[in-house]
Amino acid sequence: MADRAQPYREPPPAADALVRWPDRWGTRFLLTVDVEEEFDWGAPLDRAQRSTTAMRAFPDAHRRFADQGAPLTCLVDHPIATDPASVEVLREVLADGRSAIGAQLHAWVNPPFEEERRAGDSFPGALPETLEAAKLDRLTDAIAGAFGTPPRIYRAGRYGIGPNTRRLLRERGYLADSSVRAHYSYVGEGGPDFGAVGNHAYRVDGLLELPLTTVFTGRARAAGARLFGPLGMLPRGRGVAARSGLLSRVALTPEGMPLADALRAVDIAVGDGVRLLVFSFHSPSLAPGHTPYVRDAEDLRRFWAWWTAMFARLERLGVRAASLDEVLAAADQV
Numbered sequence: 460m461a462d463r464a465q466p467y468r469e470p471p472p473a474a475d476a477l478v479r480w481p482d483r484w485g486t487r488f489l490l491t492v493d494v495e496e497e498f499d500w501g502a503p504l505d506r507a508q509r510s511t512t513a514m515r516a517f518p519d520a521h522r523r524f525a526d527q528g529a530p531l532t533c534l535v536d537h538p539i540a541t542d543p544a545s546v547e548v549l550r551e552v553l554a555d556g557r558s559a560i561g562a563q564l565h566a567w568v569n570p571p572f573e574e575e576r577r578a579g580d581s582f583p584g585a586l587p588e589t590l591e592a593a594k595l596d597r598l599t600d601a602i603a604g605a606f607g608t609p610p611r612i613y614r615a616g617r618y619g620i621g622p623n624t625r626r627l628l629r630e631r632g633y634l635a636d637s638s639v640r641a642h643y644s645y646v647g648e649g650g651p652d653f654g655a656v657g658n659h660a661y662r663v664d665g666l667l668e669l670p671l672t673t674v675f676t677g678r679a680r681a682a683g684a685r686l687f688g689p690l691g692m693l694p695r696g697r698g699v700a701a702r703s704g705l706l707s708r709v710a711l712t713p714e715g716m717p718l719a720d721a722l723r724a725v726d727i728a729v730g731d732g733v734r735l736l737v738f739s740f741h742s743p744s745l746a747p748g749h750t751p752y753v754r755d756a757e758d759l760r761r762f763w764a765w766w767t768a769m770f771a772r773l774e775r776l777g778v779r780a781a782s783l784d785e786v787l788a789a790a791d792q793v
Contacts, residue, residue, distance in 0.1 A: 467584055467621045468652040469639055472661035472668075478790050480734040487781035488736040488773060489669065490529050491637060493563055493614065494549070495742060496538035497749040504567040504581055509538040514545045516745035521552050523763070527770045529780040530557035534614045534637070537569040540601040550606065559783035561612035561637075562598050566619075569594045579649020584621020592627050599631055612669075612783060614638050619650050625664035634787055635667040637737065642673045642684060642708060654688060658733045660790065667790050672736045674724035677706040711738045713765040714752035721765070722772050729776050735786065736778065738769075 494517075498508040524531055531552060539545045552558045566574065566583040571593050574580040583591050603609040613628050615638040628636060644652040658672045675683025683706055690696035690706065701707040709716055709724035716724075728736055743749035744762060753759050773779075781789075 466646045466650070466652055469656050471655045471657070472663060476661045476663060478660040478662065478667070481789055481792050484734060484789050486729055486734050486778045488738060488778055489532060489781050489783070489786055490524065491532045491534060491737060491739045493739065493741045494533045494535040494539050495563060495565060496536065496568060497743045500751050506568050506572060509568055511538055511542045511545045513743040513746040513749050514548050517548050517742060518551065520745045525555055530555065530559070530782040532559050532561055532612065532783045534561040534563035534612070535602060536563045536565045536616065537598050537601060540598065540605050546605045553606070557782040560602060560606050560610055561614065562602055562610040563614045563616060564594060564598055565616035566594060570597050582617050582619025582621070582645065582650040583615050584619045584624045584651060585649055588623045591621070591623060595627055595631065611635060611787070612637060617650060618643070618645065621651065625666050629665045633666065635669055637669040637671065639668055639670040640673065641670040642675070642687065644688070654684065658728060660735050667787065669735065669737050669786070671739050672711040672728055672733065674709050674727050675706060676709055676720060676723050676727060677704050679706045683708065711736060712740050713762050714740050714744060714750065718765050718768055721769065725772055725776070729778065735781070
């Protein structure tokens with residue numbers, strides 16, 4: 460088992476590792492969806508929880524995003540890839556000609572099941588290398604079999620990459636990873652630390668890394684990466700800092716991120732020269748009752764209102780949607 464006393468810490472990329480997007484690229488956004496099973500977010504993870512009923516809402520969601528010109532990068536896990544009904548839904552999504560299928564490894568529902576089921580084992584990168592590789596093989600093969608082509612982009616469940624992950628991905632033909640959640644740390648739970656990583660796409664270990672965009676806002680935002688960790692050690696420190704307008708950490712997702720904060724974060728990211736904004740959400744949020752973010756019909760209404768306002772802001776800023784194919788092609792031109 461990986462040594463939990465030595466968590467994986469992603470170093471900040473060197474300047475020459477940053478992607479230099481072509482001038483004609485402008486500023487774009489990539490919309491990623493963690494397409495996954497439903498489970499109780501407040502309970503211990505259970506490998507028996509593999510229900511995929513929320514996928515019934517996916518076709519309508521896809522139509523809504525397609526109407527905004529936004530293709531979906533669908534990061535599917537093992538319960539989805541092995542469920543015929545979910546696969547059929549996603550095949551229809553792929554028929555739009557711009558959406559893409561990638562992989563997401565939820566270790567606790569992805570065979571083989573050889574781990575000891577300790578807390579940190581939900582982070583696939585914390586597993587022994589041979590077990591992480593075996594789970595990745597089962598997932599990759601399931602996706603390739605279901606959709607007729609292997610996935611090219613990966614996201615570790617719970618953002619849990621480790622020291623072996625990228626080499627394993629490269630050996631299996633993956634081209635990109637989107638496991639890094641900029642400015643977040645999961646060390647306290649046995650996971651990785653991305654506290655030193657910002658929002659710009661970069662190359663590492665032969666892969667294109669597309670961090671999920673997270674922006675510090677507030678009067679102290681310039682020192683956000685340095686201050687946010689220590690604030691978490693103070694009782695209610697981060698909450699007080701956010702309410703006072705001193706410092707907030709805002710990820711580009713409708714899940715738990717107030718609309719006004721997210722709109723401000725987009726303005727800041729664009730102003731800071733981030734050329735690819737990466738949004739995300741979980742597919743079970745498309746139906747009430749499956750995530751803490753969408754508990755009822757009113758939450759679902761707010762979810763879609765968030766996207767309506769966000770797309771209007773992106774259009775006003777001249778930020779266009781990008782497909783995974785477009786991202787990979789543009790990154791290869793530098």
